[in-house]
Amino acid sequence: MRVLLSGYYGKGNGGDEALLATLLQMLPEHVTPVVLSGNPQETQHRYHVEVGDRMAPLSVIQALRSSDAFIWGGGSLIQDITSSISPFYYGSLMALAQKMKLKTVAWAQGIGPLKRSLTRSLARNTYSNCTKVSVRDRASAALLSDWQIPFILAPDPVWALESKPVPGLWDLPAPRVAVTLRSHPQLTQMRLANLTRALVDFQKATQTFILLLPFQKSEDLSIAETIQPQLADVSKIMCLEDPQLLKGVYRGVEMAIGMRLHSLIMAASEGCRCFALSYDPKVNRLMEDLDMPGWDLASLPDDANLIGKTWIEHYANGNPLSPEKIQFLIDRALIHREVLSQALA
Structure with missing residues (x-):
């Protein structure tokens, strides 16, 4: 067929x-x-x-x-x-x-x-x-x-995507935190500046290595390149085209800060703590379903210090999804496979 x-x-x-x-x-x-x-x-x-x-x-x-x-x-x-x-x-x-x-x-x-x-x-x-x-x-x-x-x-099928190990990831300093931001009208220059200051404070407090992870070069790379000089020796921009490798990054990451829906799904499915920055109702839906902390970009605090402290608190005390919850979501996501089997029989 x-x-x-x-x-x-x-x-x-x-x-x-x-x-x-x-x-x-x-x-x-x-x-x-x-x-x-x-x-x-x-x-x-x-x-x-x-x-x-x-x-x-x-x-x-x-x-x-x-x-x-x-x-x-x-x-x-x-x-x-x-x-x-x-x-x-x-x-x-x-x-x-x-x-x-x-x-x-x-x-x-x-x-x-x-x-x-x-x-x-x-x-x-x-x-x-x-x-x-x-x-x-x-x-x-x-x-x-x-x-x-x-x-x-059923949950987004990407919960069930098989990930691949990322060459060189384990050679980078640990612990690691992945950050994915994308261009959007709500991500104004002032908000990006506040997020960058907060990320610098967060890194100093946690001594983490920051992975800036563009999911779409045309939308995300320039933002990563704006942030990276502020974290020159304690960060790396990692551009990966293969989605299985993208998901594999989160095997070696302690926490993810993300705007993009699938950055958060991939991170959560690999057992990372997640913090969402929502620009779209689909991200809000994920936050509600998983009780995931985060802010709508439109209501992002103006105080970079508050943003940084919130991230530090989540890094120290936040919990990833339990292995049982992750497996439940993966099993449920596989319902999409059954839909294909039935429709294409």
């Missing part, structure tokens, strides 16, 4: 690459995946799969015609906060696949926010015509319930 996979792949985003890696890991053995990518060569090289150019209409239509099924491959594809065009791109592909009578799966979705009535209508129509739908959070489940669309709810 040939199955076409569509998501925000090949764009250098560690979270979306982690979803793709997990999806490929969970596909039934009889499936031949074909991945629509923004960087087909890189995707083919990394995952050893057939690829198509996600922005080449002829290539996409040919891929659909030669496939038996179509999968939205996880994450916040259908939302109109960061892009009003994105949901129409993904929605059009799903609608076309349904018109061509392919089996269609909306897999591990984080739906919304949906502010526009047109986007909501598109979402409702496409989800209602799917063969199977799985979602990763309660807010998405509530939306589908309101629309009377059947679904399966």
